[in-house]
Structures are given as C-alpha cells and as structure tokens.
Amino acid sequence: MTAQTQRADPARLLVLVADDEPPIRLLCQVNLAVAGMDVLQAADGGEAIELARSSAPDLILLDLMMPRVDGWTVAEELGADERTRDIPIVFLTARATTEDRRRAEKLGALGYILKPFDPVRLAPLVTQVVERCARGEADALRKERSPQLWPADLEG
Amino acid sequence: MQPPGPGEAKEQETRGRSFSSLLRSSTALGWAAAFLAPAAISSLDALSSRPSYQLAGFLYLLAVSLAAYLGGFAAGLVAAVLSTLGLDFFFTPPRYDFIPANGDQGAGVALFFVVAILISQLFERRRQVQRQAEAASARANRLQAVTARLAEAVTPQQVLDAIVTEGVEAAEARAGAIGLLTADGETIEIVAQRGYERNIFVGWETFPLAGDTPMATAIREDTPFFFSSSAERNAAFPPMAGLGGPSHALAILPLVVEGRAIGGIAFTFPTEIEFDAERRALKATLAQQAAQTIERVRLYEAERALRQRMTFLADASELLGSSLDYEATLAQLARLAVPEMATWCSVDMVGQDGSIQRLAVAHEDPDRVAWAESLGAEYPPDPDQPMGVPNVIRTMTAEFVPEITDELLVEAAQGDERLLEIVRELGLRSAITVPLIARGRALGALSLIRDDTAPRYTELDLDLASELARRAASAVDNAILYREAERRGDASRALAHVDDGVVLLDEEGAVVSVNPAAARILSVDSAAVVGETALGSIGGWSEIEENARPSRGQTRGPVTLPLILSDGTERWVSVSGVDFGDGVVYAFRDETEERLLERTRSDFVATASHELRTPLSAVLGAVKTLQRNDVALNSDDREMLMSMIESEAERLSGIVGQILLTGQLEAGRLPLEHEHFDPVELTKSVVDSAELHLPSGIELRVQAAADVPAVSGDPNQLRQVLANLVDNAIKYSPQGGDVELRLNRNGQFARIEVADRGLGIPLDEQERIFEKFYRLDPALTRGVNGTGLGLYISKELVERMNGRISVDSEPGRGSTFVVEVPLAV
Numbered sequence: 001m002t003a004q005t006q007r008a009d010p011a012r013l014l015v016l017v018a019d020d021e022p023p024i025r026l027l028c029q030v031n032l033a034v035a036g037m038d039v040l041q042a043a044d045g046g047e048a049i050e051l052a053r054s055s056a057p058d059l060i061l062l063d064l065m066m067p068r069v070d071g072w073t074v075a076e077e078l079g080a081d082e083r084t085r086d087i088p089i090v091f092l093t094a095r096a097t098t099e100d101r102r103r104a105e106k107l108g109a110l111g112y113i114l115k116p117f118d119p120v121r122l123a124p125l126v127t128q129v130v131e132r133c134a135r136g137e138a139d140a141l142r143k144e145r146s147p148q149l150w151p152a153d154l155e156g
Numbered sequence: 157m158q159p160p161g162p163g164e165a166k167e168q169e170t171r172g173r174s175f176s177s178l179l180r181s182s183t184a185l186g187w188a189a190a191f192l193a194p195a196a197i198s199s200l201d202a203l204s205s206r207p208s209y210q211l212a213g214f215l216y217l218l219a220v221s222l223a224a225y226l227g228g229f230a231a232g233l234v235a236a237v238l239s240t241l242g243l244d245f246f247f248t249p250p251r252y253d254f255i256p257a258n259g260d261q262g263a264g265v266a267l268f269f270v271v272a273i274l275i276s277q278l279f280e281r282r283r284q285v286q287r288q289a290e291a292a293s294a295r296a297n298r299l300q301a302v303t304a305r306l307a308e309a310v311t312p313q314q315v316l317d318a319i320v321t322e323g324v325e326a327a328e329a330r331a332g333a334i335g336l337l338t339a340d341g342e343t344i345e346i347v348a349q350r351g352y353e354r355n356i357f358v359g360w361e362t363f364p365l366a367g368d369t370p371m372a373t374a375i376r377e378d379t380p381f382f383f384s385s386s387a388e389r390n391a392a393f394p395p396m397a398g399l400g401g402p403s404h405a406l407a408i409l410p411l412v413v414e415g416r417a418i419g420g421i422a423f424t425f426p427t428e429i430e431f432d433a434e435r436r437a438l439k440a441t442l443a444q445q446a447a448q449t450i451e452r453v454r455l456y457e458a459e460r461a462l463r464q465r466m467t468f469l470a471d472a473s474e475l476l477g478s479s480l481d482y483e484a485t486l487a488q489l490a491r492l493a494v495p496e497m498a499t500w501c502s503v504d505m506v507g508q509d510g511s512i513q514r515l516a517v518a519h520e521d522p523d524r525v526a527w528a529e530s531l532g533a534e535y536p537p538d539p540d541q542p543m544g545v546p547n548v549i550r551t552m553t554a555e556f557v558p559e560i561t562d563e564l565l566v567e568a569a570q571g572d573e574r575l576l577e578i579v580r581e582l583g584l585r586s587a588i589t590v591p592l593i594a595r596g597r598a599l600g601a602l603s604l605i606r607d608d609t610a611p612r613y614t615e616l617d618l619d620l621a622s623e624l625a626r627r628a629a630s631a632v633d634n635a636i637l638y639r640e641a642e643r644r645g646d647a648s649r650a651l652a653h654v655d656d657g658v659v660l661l662d663e664e665g666a667v668v669s670v671n672p673a674a675a676r677i678l679s680v681d682s683a684a685v686v687g688e689t690a691l692g693s694i695g696g697w698s699e700i701e702e703n704a705r706p707s708r709g710q711t712r713g714p715v716t717l718p719l720i721l722s723d724g725t726e727r728w729v730s731v732s733g734v735d736f737g738d739g740v741v742y743a744f745r746d747e748t749e750e751r752l753l754e755r756t757r758s759d760f761v762a763t764a765s766h767e768l769r770t771p772l773s774a775v776l777g778a779v780k781t782l783q784r785n786d787v788a789l790n791s792d793d794r795e796m797l798m799s800m801i802e803s804e805a806e807r808l809s810g811i812v813g814q815i816l817l818t819g820q821l822e823a824g825r826l827p828l829e830h831e832h833f834d835p836v837e838l839t840k841s842v843v844d845s846a847e848l849h850l851p852s853g854i855e856l857r858v859q860a861a862a863d864v865p866a867v868s869g870d871p872n873q874l875r876q877v878l879a880n881l882v883d884n885a886i887k888y889s890p891q892g893g894d895v896e897l898r899l900n901r902n903g904q905f906a907r908i909e910v911a912d913r914g915l916g917i918p919l920d921e922q923e924r925i926f927e928k929f930y931r932l933d934p935a936l937t938r939g940v941n942g943t944g945l946g947l948y949i950s951k952e953l954v955e956r957m958n959g960r961i962s963v964d965s966e967p968g969r970g971s972t973f974v975v976e977v978p979l980a981v
Contacts, residue, residue: 023774023800027781030797034787065766067890094769116773119781 009038014055015126016040018048018074019063019092027119028061028092035123045069049077052084058130061113061122064093064100075107088133090125090149092117101150110141111149125149186227187234193219194238201246212247213264216240220268224275228283232272240265295438298322302442306449314453319421319446320350328435329407329423334446335371336411336419338362339614344372344419352424353401368395370408371420378417380409380440382431405429407439411447421446465620468497472624476631480638487516489628490602494518497620498604500528503628504537504545505592505600512537512546515600535575543568548589549598554625555589556618586612590625594633602628657744665689668739677729677746679721695722696729704731706740716747756928760944767811771804778804803849814945818928821952828956829870832980835906836860838871839897842878846886853892856882861900868980869957877950877961881910881973884946888971889914905959905976913970922963926951950975 015037017028022043029039040055042048044066052060052074060078064071071091078084090111091104104112110129125148132141141149197215200207207215216239224232243264245252305318320332331351335344345362365372370381370393383389386403389396405425410417421443429435472489479485486503493501503515514537517528539546548555557564562580569576585608592599602625606613651658657674661667667690670682678694685693691701696719706712713732720726728751733742778797781789789797820826836858843856850856867874878897885895893913900907917925928948954961958978965971 021770021774023771023778023804026796026800027774027777030789030793031781031784033793034784034789094766094773115769116776119777120784 013037013059013126013130014040014057016042016048016051016055016057016060017092018042018045018051018060018066018071020044020066021063024063024092024115028122031119031122032126035127037123037126045071045074048074052078052087053081056083057087059126060087060089061092061126062089064091064095072103072107075104075109079108086133088129088138090129105142108142110138112151113149114151121148182226183228186223186225186231188227189219190223190227190231190235191238193222194235194242197239198242198246207247209243209247209249213243216243217268217271220272221275224272225279227276228280229273229276232276233269236265236268236272239268299438299441299445303445306445309449309453317348317350319442319449320348328425328429330404330426331424333357333422334411334419334450335375335422336450337365337375337417341365344375347419368393370396370406371422374408374410375417375420378410378412380407380436380443382407382436382439384430385428403428405431407431409439409443411443411450413447413451418447418451461616464496465616468492469620469624469627473627476627480635482632482635483515485631485635486628487518489624490516490518493604495520495610497617499607499610500603500605502528502603503600504549504603506549506598510539512539512549512600531578545589545601545603548591548601552591552593552598554591554618554622555587556613556615557587558612558614560584560587583608585610588613588618588621590618590621592625592629592632594629599629599632599636601625655745657742657746659690659694659742659744660739661690661742662739665691667693674742674744677727677744678719679723679725679727696720700731700733700742704733704742706733706735708735709737710735714743714745716751756944764811764815768808771808771811774804775801775808814949817949818945821949826956828873828953830868831871832866832868833871834864835867835874835908835977836864836899838875839878839899839908842875842882843897845879846882851886851892854886854889855894857894857896859896859898864899864901864906866980867906867977869959869977870953873953874957874975874977877953877975878908878910880946880950881975884973885910885912885914885971888912893970901979902976904979906979908975908977909972910975911970911972915971916967916969917963917965917971918967919965922965925963926961 013036015028015032017025017032017039018041019025019028020043025041025043029041032039040051040057042051046069048060048062048066049069051057060074062071062074071093075089075091078087078089088110089108090113091109092113092115093100094115096114101112110133111125113125129141129149132138194216197212197219200212200215220232220235220239223235227235302318302322305322308314309318319334329351331349333346333349333352335346337343338345342365343362344365346357346360349357363369363372365376370389373379373393374381381389381392383392383406385405389406405428407423407425409421411419411421423439431439471492475488475492476485483505486505490501490503498518500517500519502517504512505515507513514529514532517525517532519525519528537544537546539550541547543555565576565579565584569579585606587603587605589601589603591601602621604613604617604621651669651671654671655673657677658669658671659667659674659678660669667685667688670678670680670685672682674680675682678696680694690697696717699717699719703715703717704713711732711734714730715732716728716730718726719729726748728747730745730747731742733740778801782794782797817826839860840858843858846856882895882897889895889912891914896909896911898907898909898911926947928945951961954975954977960976962974963971964974
C-alpha cells in the first residue's frame with residue numbers, strides 16, 4: 001500500500017482504492033495512473049477510513065467484503081463525518097444482489113460497479129463522477145442511474 | 157284305518173264289472189228266447205217225423221220257462237203267447253188253422269201262462285236282490301277307489317284332488333269342495349274344489365269360522381248338514397238364498413280328526429234327492445276318510461318340511477363356516493335356498509357409505525337371475541322405502557308377508573305401472589325378509605320369496621329364516637372382524653417399516669399409536685406417549701396443532717415446520733394431517749438434513765461464485781489493461797500485471813481443483829498412492845512453497861523431533877493437506893503472527909501440528925469445520941475467502957490414508973490443527 005498523505009499535484013485527481021485483493025488494487029492503480037490520476041490504496045476498511053480522512057481524495061472506489069471493517073461500515077462512517085461526507089463513493093464489488101444495491105443507494109453511493117469489471121473504462125467514469133459532483137450535480141447523477149455506473153443486476 | 161291295497165281293490169272292481177255285464181246280457185237272451193225258441197219249435201213241423209202234440213207242447217213249455225227265466229215276466233208272456241199260437245197252428249188238429257179244438261188244449265195254454273208268470277216272478281225277485289247288491293258293491297268300489305288314491309297321495313294338493321274327484325263321484329254328487337281351518341283357527345280357506353261353475357268361489361276363497369254359513373256352522377258345531385233342496389238350505393241359512401242355480405241337494409260335513417274339526421267338505425248334487433240313512437253314512441265315511449288322509453298328509457308334510465329345514469340349516473351352517481370370503485359364501489347360501497326354501501332368494505348388504513347393495517340373487521333358472529340382476533340395477537333400493545329390504549335394514553325387524561296381495565304389489569310399485577306389471581307377472585305368493593344383525597348393527601338383509609308354485613310361508617319358515625339370518629350375520633361379522641384385524645395387522649407391520657413417521661390420535665387428541673420412524677423424528681418414546689395427549693407429551697406439538705391439524709374429514713398439509721422437540725433439539729419436519737372421523741393421522745418426514753444441506757449448498761453457490769469471480773475479474777482486467785493501445789504502460793506495470801495473471805490463474809485452478817476433488821471424494825473415485833516417505837522433508841517443502849507468497853507480519857517455522865520415522869501414504873495428497881492447513885493458518889491470522897509446524901512421533905503415527913495465533917475457532921464450531929461447505933461465522937471472519945471445502949477435503953484425504961485430523965483452538969488465541977499419519981511398517 002502507498003502511504004501517501006499529501007497531494008503531490010493539486011491538478012491531478014486523487015482516487016482512493018479500498019480492496020483486500022491486491023490484484024484489484026493493482027488493476028485500478030495501473031489504469032487510473034495512465035489516465036493521469038494519483039491512486040491511494042487501502043487493504044481493508046479501517047485503512048480506507050483513515051486515508052479518506054487524512055488525504056481527502058476526490059473519489060473512493062470501495063469494495064464491500066473486506067476483513068474486520070467492511071465497505072458498508074466505511075461508507076456509513078464517512079457519510080457521518082462532516083469532512084468526508086461529500087467524497088463521492090463508487091462501490092466496486094462482486095456482490096450483485098438487489099438488496100445490496102438498494103443499500104448502496106441509500107448510503108448515497110454514486111455508482112455500483114460489479115466485478116468482473118472493465119478496468120479500461122474506470123478512468124473515464126471516475127472523471128465523469130468527479131466533474132459532475134464538482135458542479136453540484138451529484139443528485140442528478142444519482143437519479144440518472146447510468147448503466148455504466150449502475151450495471152444491470154446479473155443475478156436477478 | 158288301514159285302506160286295502162291297490163291290487164285287492166282292482167280285483168273287486170273286475171268281479172263287479174263281469175256280474176253287471178252278465179245281468180245285462182241275460183235280459184237280452186231272455187227276449188231272444190221269447191221269440192226264437194217258439195219259432196224253432198214251430199219249425200219242427202217241417203220235419204218228416206214231426207213231433208207229437210204232447211212232445212211239442214212240452215218243448216213249448218220249456219221255451220216259455222227259458223224266456224221267463226232269462227227275460228223276465230214280459231219275455232215269458234211273449235213266449236207264452238207265441239207258444240200258444242205255435243202249438244195251435246202246427247200241432248193241434250186240424251192243423252194249420254187257429255180254431256181251438258178241445259179242453260186239453262185250453263189247459264195247455266193256461267199252463268204256458270202260469271209257468272211264464274211263476275218263473276218270471278220267481279227270478280225277478282232274485283234279480284232285484286242282485287241289483288241292490290251290485291249297487292252297494294259299486295259304491296263300496298268307489299270308496300275303495302277314493303281310499304286307494306288317497307293312499308297314493310303325498311302332497312296336500314293330491315289328497316284334495318283325490319277326495320274331490322273320486323269322492324264327488326262316490327257321493328253321486330255333481331261338485332264338491334274342501335275348506336280347511338287356517339293356522340289361526342279363525343278362518344276357513346277353500347283349498348280345493350271340483351265340478352263347480354267357474355268363479356263360484358270368487359270372494360269366498362276364505363271366510364270366517366264365526367260366520368253364518370253352512371260350512372262354518374258345520375265345522376263349529378261338528379254337525380253334518382243334509383239339505384234335499386235349495387229351499388231347505390235357504391230356510392236354514394237365509395243369506396245363501398239365490399246361490400247355486402236350480403234347486404238341488406247339498407251335503408256339508410265337518411272334517412274331524414281325533415275329535416278336532418280341521419275343516420269341512422261340501423257335496424253338491426245335480427238334483428233334489430232324499431238323504432236316506434245309507435247315503436248319509438256314505439257321506440260320513442267319505443268325510444272321515446278325507447279328514448284322516450288330510451291329517452296324515454299334513455303330518456307327513458310337516459315332518460318332511462321340518463327335515464328339509466334341518467337339512468338346509470345344517471348345510472347352510474356348514475357353508476357359512478367354510479370360508480372368510482363372506483360375499484361368495486352369502487351368494488352360495490342364496491343358491492342353496494332355492495328352490496326348496498324359496499323360489500327367489502336374495503342377499504343385500506349395507507355398503508360403507510350406508511347404501512344398500514345387492515350381493516346375490518338366486519333362482520333355479522340362470523336367465524331369471526340375470527333378468528333380476530338387471531332389474532335390480534334399474535330399480536336400486538331407496539333407503540327410505542317404507543317396506544322391503546330398506547325397511548328391514550332400517551328398523552332391524554323381520555318382515556313376514558304370508559300372503560302377497562295385489563294391494564301390496566300396487567303399494568310396492570309406488571305408481572310405476574311397468575314395475576307393477578312385472579311383479580304381477582312373477583306371481584309372487586309369500587315373502588320373508590330378515591335382517592342380518594351383528595353387534596347391534598344391520599349388516600344387510602336376507603329375502604326369501606315364493607311364487608304360486610310353492611306353498612305359503614308359515615311361522616315355522618319365519619323362525620327358520622331368522623335362525624339362518626342370525627348364523628349368516630355372525631359369520632359375516634366374524635369375517636369382517638377378521639379382515640379388519642388382518643388389515644390392522646398388515647397396516648402396523650407396514651407402518652413399522654416405513655421411513656415416514658406416522659402418529660395416530662383419537663378424537664380427544666390422545667396418542668393411539670406412534671410408529672418407530674415417528675418416535676425417532678419427534679424424539680419420543682412411543683410407549684411413553686401412547687395414551688397421553690399429544691399436546692402434553694410430544695415437544696413441539698402445539699406448532700403441529702396450529703399448522704397441520706385438519707378440520708373434520710379433511711386433509712391438511714404437508715407443511716414444513718421448525719419444531720423444538722422435547723429434548724431441546726430443533727428439527728425441520730414436514731407434516732400432513734388427515735382427519736378420518738374417529739381421529740387424525742399425522743405423517744412426518746424429517747427434513748432437517750435436507751434443509752441444512754440446502755442451506756450449505758446455496759451458501760456454497762454464493763461463496764464459490766464469489767471465489768471464482770474475484771480471480772476471474774483480476775485476470776480479465778489485467779488482460780484488458782495489457783491490451784490497451786490508447787496509452788503506453790510502463791514495463792513495471794506490465795511485469796506486475798503478468799505475474800498477477802499467473803498467480804490469479806493458479807488460484808482459480810486451485811479452487812476448481814478443490815471442487816473437482818470434492819466430487820471425486822464423494823464418488824469414491826480418488827486413487828491414493830501408498831508410498832513410504834519422510835514427513836519432515838515433505839513438511840519443509842510445503843513451508844518453502846508457502847514462503848513464496850507469505851504476507852508481511854507472518855513467519856513460518858518448522859520444529860521437527862529427531863526420531864520421526866517414515867510414514868505410509870500418498871505424499872502428494874498429504875502435501876495438499878498441509879498446504880491447505882498452512883494457507884488457513886495464514887489466512888486466519890490477519891494480524892500476523894507466527895505459524896509453527898511441529899513434527900513428532902505419537903505411537904504408530906507421525907504427528908504434524910500446524911499452530912497459528914490467529915482468530916481461533918469457537919468450541920461449538922470445531923466439529924463442524926470439517927463438514928463440507930462449512931465456513932466460520934462470517935461476522936468473525938469477515939473478508940476471509942474460501943470455498944469451505946479445504947478442511948473437508950483434508951479430513952477425507954487423511955482418513956483415506958488411515959490417518960486422523962483434529963483441531964484444538966481457543967477464540968482469539970489461535971488454532972492448532974493436528975494431522976496424524978500411520979508410520980511405515
């Protein structure tokens with residue numbers, strides 16, 4: 001994991017990737033980096049909360065199933081904190097049930113990307129979400145429910 | 157009285173006939189002699205040596221005597237006249253004239269007449285005596301004939317026929333009738349008649365003994381009536397006036413046996429006659445003979461009927477005891493009853509639903525049986541019918557109809573003209589229907605019917621039918637009880653072997669029976685709960701009561717319920733209930749295992765899909781990234797992605813391998829090697845491999861005792877087991893810590909311990925972790941991946957090597973897995 005606590009370049013987007021699986025973090029890291037973004041990595045929920053508070057990333061890609069502190073707890077904690085409540089969260093998970101997605105919606109998530117995902121499309125999605133949120137269109141974006149951010153429920 | 161034998165009677169008859177014919181022929185001869193004899197004597201004149209006057213006169217005298225003797229007075233007189241003329245014309249000179257000659261001649265002629273008168277008178281008296289004797293003999297002969305025929309008669313009908321046919325003739329009567337007192341002693345019934353005009357007895361078939369009629373009075377007062385004319389009769393019995401055509405004589409006598417009147421006999425004569433003492437005596441004799449014969453035949457008939465009944469009852473009893481197939485037995489019984497006991501015999505049974513079903517119909521003629529069966533199908537019995545079989549079954553009382561009247565038929569047909577015509581055609585005479593009653597319940601009814609070719613039923617027949625019905629009902633009841641017992645026996649034997657639990661409750665909810673499967677499923681002792689209420693004695697029954705108890709006559713379920721049983725265990729049970737009126741049957745199936753398996757299986761699907769999805773998405777994502785041509789990846793990134801693909805592909809293959817291995821283990825198709833190898837060396841190589849991917853904060857250490865000998869087993873599989881245990885130890889030590897592998901000898905086993913200081917395993921889960929698909933509580937092991945197959949596979953493999961595996965753990969302090977493998981020998 002990269003213990004980066006300060007933005008190296010304020011012009012570049014800073015994305016936090018929280019996933020206990022190193023291969024997933026690697027895929028995000030490589031693909032976001034080539035798009036000119038900086039990537040912070042957290043291997044579990046506790047680390048993710050810490051990094052979000054200390055680094056104020058522009059967006060968090062959040063896995064749900066992580067040891068000790070899971071993704072739900074991370075989203076709840078950050079949503080309850082003044083400093084972090086406006087950081088857009090996009091879930092990146094293998095859990096595909098309708099129930100999980102409703103829960104993500106209620107927590108104010110801006111996207112719910114299902115694994116396996118296409119890492120090549122990750123950077124444009126991150127850019128889109130960050131820009132729309134910066135323009136204050138977070139709610140509109142949620143209502144749009146674009147298929148890239150809310151892919152169809154594969155398991156019904 | 158002993159009547160003469162038939163042969164003797166015939167002999168007397170023959171003698172009587174020759175006497176009367178002789179009598180008739182002598183008269184003719186007399187007349188022939190009266191004409192021919194004088195003529196023949198006269199013709200002697202033509203002879204050359206012609207007789208003298210004296211000789212001729214003598215010959216003429218003989219001729220007159222012969223004619224008078226044979227032909228009587230008239231013939232004698234004719235012969236005397238002819239002889240006088242012949243003697244005068246031919247033999248008295250002057251010949252050939254009728255001039256009287258002298259006094260001699262006159263004396264001769266006078267002699268002729270005197271002889272004719274004397275002789276004819278003499279023999280006429282004899283002839284009269286003979287004629288009287290002849291008439292008396294003829295009457296005696298008729299009586300003999302009556303007696304002879306009576307002796308041959310064996311049925312009442314033959315007796316009556318003999319008396320009336322021969323008796324009427326013997327009594328010089330034109331017609332006759334016999335009336336007998338019926339069983340009740342109050343009524344006279346005309347049982348036979350002969351010679352009367354048609355229909356004279358219509359309305360008079362029976363009449364009361366107390367009535368004011370000649371026969372009733374004769375019987376009542378034991379007095380014969382002899383009326384010389386209709387007028388005389390009408391004077392004595394005014395209501396009879398106008399009956400019976402022109403005035404005629406009438407004799408009515410009581411039939412008395414041993415001082416007891418059994419009936420009366422009536423003779424009607426063609427004309428008015430006087431009843432002299434002889435006539436009266438003859439009638440009395442006839443009446444006496446008739447009475448005795450009727451009584452004799454009655455006794456004989458009664459005895460024969462009794463014998464027949466006894467035989468029938470014996471045969472029937474034997475038949476009833478012969479088989480438990482009561483349907484067939486009752487059908488045979490019906491056949492046994494015809495034709496002696498009944499023209500028609502039928503058996504009807506009450507079905508399970510209370511309907512009345514005809515079991516059998518019997519008649520001598522099979523065609524009639526078939527006809528009756530089709531008629532029975534066309535007119536099924538109405539249970540509410542006011543008479544007949546339904547009534548007998550309903551009221552459990554016998555129905556006895558000695559005389560089936562037309563009114564009864566009309567009533568029975570209930571307005572159905574066609575049916576009425578059919579039953580009239582049958583000529584039914586008398587009927588008995590008796591219920592088959594056992595243990596206070598009507599099982600059916602037995603019907604006996606006679607048509608007009610058979611005698612009416614009597615009280616004796618009713619007694620017989622009742623006795624027969626009693627025996628038949630008892631036999632049927634026994635057969636039914638036996639069948640039920642057999643069925644129950646079969647049922648309980650069958651229930652003992654079914655896997656489904658069956659519990660039978662009575663109407664009050666008390667347990668009647670619990671089969672072994674139910675006792676096992678519900679964790680109860682069947683002996684302890686039988687007789688108790690299910691609610692009070694079987695744990696979880698309130699749940700069953702609430703969800704599976706059927707309403708009366710209904711079926712409910714099956715429903716699957718979680719039951720907390722008496723011993724505290726929880727079990728998923730599928731229950732259905734059937735109410736059969738006298739209680740409820742519940743059927744149970746234990747679905748606990750199915751439920752658990754179902755749950756672990758669906759958990760596995762979710763887990764496995766997640767486990768497969770993660771490496772798959774990593775590989776897929778890495779490949780897509782490497783294929784990007786819009787941007788240039790640096791060489792470090794490429795390198796990392798390539799090695800990530802390799803490790804994730806290996807992980808995938810490991811998961812797939814585990815699933816396949818599980819399949820092979822389950823199918824018993826996994827071949828294991830049996831080699832001798834060094835466990836220490838194997839353990840070290842497992843550790844070396846694990847070191848390659850070791851996360852930070854974890855250290856692997858091996859501690860081997862010096863004297864661990866070679867073991868026997870499959871080294872590759874043992875390597876897999878140890879690798880899995882090491883992998884688990886690392887995975888469940890998220891906070892890091894040492895993982896220690898210790899080897900030593902434990903008796904005939906090499907003991908390999910894999911100890912970590914990780915999360916640990918709660919005690920109640922330590923047993924289950926070796927089960928297939930089992931995974932630790934996700935709340936504690938959040939984020940720890942796995943298929944739930946690793947430990948199951950490990951246990952299976954070790955046990956197949958004749959080794960054993962166990963765990964010792966304390967939550968929060970770590971776990972120690974112990975594998976023991978047999979030493980090589």
